[in-house]
Amino acid sequence: MPDFLVQPVDFATGAEDLRKVREAVFVLEQGVPAALEWDGSDAACHHVIARDAAGAPIGTGRLTPDRRIGRMAVLPQWRGRGIGDALLLALLEQARALGWSEVSLHAQVSAEHFYARHGFVPQGGRFEEAGIEHQTMRRALRGATAIEQRSAAVAMTAALATQARRSLVIYSRDLDPGLFDAPLVLDALRRLATRLGPVEIRVLLHDAAAPQHALAPLLPLAQRLPSVFAFREIHDPVDRAWPSAFVANDTGGWYFRPLGHRLEGEARLDEPARARQLQEEFTRTWERARICTLYRALDL
Structure with a gap:
């Protein structure tokens, strides 16, 4: 049995827990400016959160209104245990429930292989975002x-x-x-x-x-x-x-x-x-x- 739980969370009630993970990973670990990390669109997004057995937040992810997956983050000490996979699958399930035909994401190049294993395919060339090299990737949810x-x-x-x-x-x-x-x-x-x-x-x-x-x-x-x-x-x-x-x-x-x-x-x-x-x-x-x-x- 996994020692964590992934579930949807409303931003109005879960903002503080989401913030703990995202600031630890993106702002402190990766050096993303806080102004870029908190882009003002979270209230309109669908969020998922991973919690440990004690209920502490350990991972996050979101779906934006423009049908993009983003803010995928797992605390360092919890990586390699399948939490990222579970977060991504939960987001794909939400996207299907919303009736979306496809989703896209901006993958950090270091995570490109992770998304590829879940059926995301690269589109276009690489680019820099928040000082980190990224690759646009897409996955169809209906059709080929x-x-x-x-x-x-x-x-x-x-x-x-x-x-x-x-x-x-x-x-x-x-x-x-x-x-x-x-x-x-x-x-x-x-x-x-x-x-x-x-x-x-x-x-x-x-x-x-x-x-x-x-x-x-x-x-x-x-x-x-x-x-x-x-x-x-x-x-x-x-x-x-x-x-x-x-x-x-x-x-x-x-x-x-x-x-x-x-x-x-x-x-x-x-x-x-x-x-x-x-x-x-x-x-x-x-x-x-x-x-x-x-x-x-x-x-x-």
Whole structure:
């Protein structure tokens, strides 16, 4: 059981507790000027607060009227315990209850990977805010997210691996350099592969030689975990003519690319029917594919 509680709080009654956390994190720790931290819009925002077992405030977050998540803060001594995840999930739940179709946020660059694991994708370039480098990120709450650049593809693929329970399927031409060798994706795959309990990550390739020749970093990870990773190579001419690529997990998430040699496509984290459809298509092709004999030397 967690030793904290996250709940909505009205600013009129919770201002003092919110202030304790935000001033400790933003003003004292990060050096944000108090005049910027208290921007006058809190009364119009929806807030959530995390409290410890004694009721003391330890984390905050808010939704602004322009549908932006902000003021995500956790006291230093409480970090690494899942409080940030719980705050963010509570804010997303509130946003859905309000009927919002998407939310955005200005992520501190140091926290960009945290938001990416929750399905937020970068948009535009980085910028400075209150003397700290930030990145605009967005997440769709209804419908698919358009994937238009590499950073968005990396973020969504990492989110799919992070949110998978026990299985993930990857249909790729050659392990897509720039995507499956991205540190964020590799870390998410490693975390999934080393999770307690049975986990299966299946990878279908058009060209099994290309990742080997390129020394793709996913292969050494799979070598260390041969009971988790399985690779096959497509050889049926009809299957090889299929132009697309995709990733799908067992919690309803998917990322589909109409053209497998490009990263542009669409993705969702919460559409089980489409995820099952892609998994079924994957399984049919998997059964016709052959084991990657090139990887035998790697014990794959």
